[in-house]
Amino acid sequence: MNAPSRARHIVVTETKTTYLEAFRVQIDRDPDRLAVVCGDESITRRELDHRSNQVARALAAQEVGAGDLVAIVLPNGVDLFVTVVAAWKLGAVPLPLSHRLPSAELDAVLGVAQPAAVLRTPIDPRDEDASPLPAIPMRYWKAMSTGGSTGMPKVVIDESPPYASAFEPQNFMQVDGTMLVAGPLYHSGPFINSIRGLLVGNTIVLMERFDAERALSLIEQHRVDWAFLVPTMQHRVWRLGADVHRRYDVSSLRAVISSGGPYPAWLKECMIGWLGAETIQEAYGGTEQLGGCSISGVEALAKPGSVGRVRAAYEMCVRDESGSDLPAYEVGQIWFRAKDGSSAYRYLGRAPDEGAGWGSFGDLGHVDDDGYLFIADRRTDLIVTGGANVYPAEVEAAIESHPAVRSSAVIGMPDDDLGHRVHAIVDVGGHDDDGDPEQLIAAVREHLAGQLVTYKRPRTYEIVRASLRDEAGKVRRFALRAERTGNAG
Structure with missing residues (x-):
């Protein structure tokens, strides 16, 4: 059973709803549409709802409640999504972690997070009641682990309001689309975009592990219109060569999104030449969601090497070591803050590096006269x-x-x-x-x-x-x- 290849045309006027309410809208609209496909497994919206009810009850029996962290140490798969939604139904906070972490690293992260439950294997929910649970307010919708560049584990609680619209897709998605997510869900980019897609009715084609040619095959098989591929993945796809590229019909793609690492200008130019400038998009940001930039393929042709201009809701500056603002073209540390003064994250591992509402991912770079940002590297590297x-x-x-x-x-x-x-x-x-x-x-x-x-x-x-x-x-x-x-x- 394949996901539909094209989104329906929907005209709806709607206010923001909670994540669970937005998901419920999609269930009511088309309960038998596939929600997630991964390898040989798939699950419909209705099945995801019922199984997450069962898993939520199993978690509640372990005394997981509102505000508690649930560490999900599972590989990419249907069970990971079931557990995330189950945590939400208890008002708990899912914390996806790599199942490949060495025990010492995992223990260090868990020591910071202090989760109420740690799931290293999926919960078997067959004996649990699948009926709806009482509504419990959800304050936080995710936590993520970070700190790989410094070796010091941190856990970031996302404090952005857990509200969404079931009919207002973000980041070049479309309602009832089909998206390919090739990266591990314990990283922010794949996780955030998967959830965004799920809430606007997308079928998520999730790869258990990235393989370049397999990715092209899945795009053709499921008529994927949106794909999240970090630069390393795009590099491997490009290295397959033109003969392999021609074997697969990827004409359904409307957007290929990249973030999570440096996107070499030469590689972006090659991908634009193959898929078109309107298809290629790049985003720059971080787990803490302090702020960010974005750039289209069309812009990238005029500004090769740039990660774009700051997003509308944020301010950005580049400063030297004394904290003084630097002019265009001079390299310094990049800082962001929300225009409304809000903060979207809270560290469990340490206090954030910020002053007067400003925060930094620790990256170095410069801006040009048009406000386009060019990343040099991480300060620590x-x-x-x-x-x-x-x-x-x-x-x-x-x-x-x-x-x-x-x-x-x-x-x-x-x-x-x-x-x-x-x-x-x-x-x-x-x-x-x-x-x-x-x-x-x-x-x-x-x-x-x-x-x-x-x-x-x-x-x-x-x-x-x-x-x-x-x-x-x-x-x-x-x-x-x-x-x-x-x-x-």
């Missing part, structure tokens, strides 16, 4: 070598434009002469398994010679054949540095 600043994301983008490279990570290693030297870890996947690593390094060096000034080019390299990025396409440079220096601090 900046490499100062011989007194010059090197931004790893820029170097990684150049390395990954070489056809033999699947991914890369650039870190600063201690150096007696320079303070830190630029070190590149280069993942070539299965490419040329029997090849001489020195020849591969020489090829990458030659490739970079025409792209980067001398001080930005890595002085040392290592070749690996294991992915350097997690399921969401993120690279944890902090952990890579610690592994090579023996310093976890």
Whole structure:
């Protein structure tokens, strides 16, 4: 059973409703439409409602109540969505976590979160009552874990009001559309957009684990009109080549959204050439939802490398280390605040870094004369070598434009002469398994010679054949540095 390929035309006047009320609207409209498809599993809106009632009762029997956190340590799948909705029905707060976290890391996050329940396996609800539960107000709709770049776990409670409209789609979605979510739901981008889609009646085609060609197959099979693909995923799709691209009909796509990491300008240009400038969209933000920027493919052609202009509800500035605002084109730390002075998040792990309502994700960048933001890198990942600043994301983008490279990570290693030297870890996947690593390094060096000034080019390299990025396409440079220096601090 496939999801319908086109949204219905709906004219509705509606005020904001709670998340559960918006979901109820979709159930009443078309209870047998697929809500989630993942691998061989699928669930309709009605089934999701009934099963979440059952799971909610099972959680209530574990004394989970309003305001409690529920840690959901499950892989991508139908059960994860059932558990999220079940938590809402108790007024509880779902906290999705990676089921691949090492036990020490998981314990550290749970120590911060102090959840009322930790679900490492799905709840079997068959013996529970599936009838509706009494309505319980929901104050917070999600919590997320963050802190991979620093190694210090934090839990972010989303304090934005849990209200939505069943007929006002966001982020280029459409009512009753079909969306592909390829990333893990313990990351903000996939989770937030999945929920947004569910509440406006989308069928969510969820990948258990990302595979580039499988993604194209699912787009064709389900006539997907909206896809969330982080830059690493788009890179892998692009590397499949034109012959593979032509095997699949992806003409149903209306929007391909990217966020969660640097989107190299060369890759975006390639994707625009294939899918069209109107289809490609990029968003910049963070788990804390302090603010953000967005840019269309059309704008990106005029402003290559930019993540766009600040969203209408926010203000943005770039400041130096003393806190003074910087003019256009000067790199500093990027700060946001809501125009109405509100805050959409609360840390459980530590106090937020903010002043007078301003908050920062810790990223560095500059704006141009038109207010377009260009990201340099994270402040914690900046490499100062011989007194010059090197931004790893820029170097990684150049390395990954070489056809033999699947991914890369650039870190600063201690150096007696320079303070830190630029070190590149280069993942070539299965490419040329029997090849001489020195020849591969020489090829990458030659490739970079025409792209980067001398001080930005890595002085040392290592070749690996294991992915350097997690399921969401993120690279944890902090952990890579610690592994090579023996310093976890």
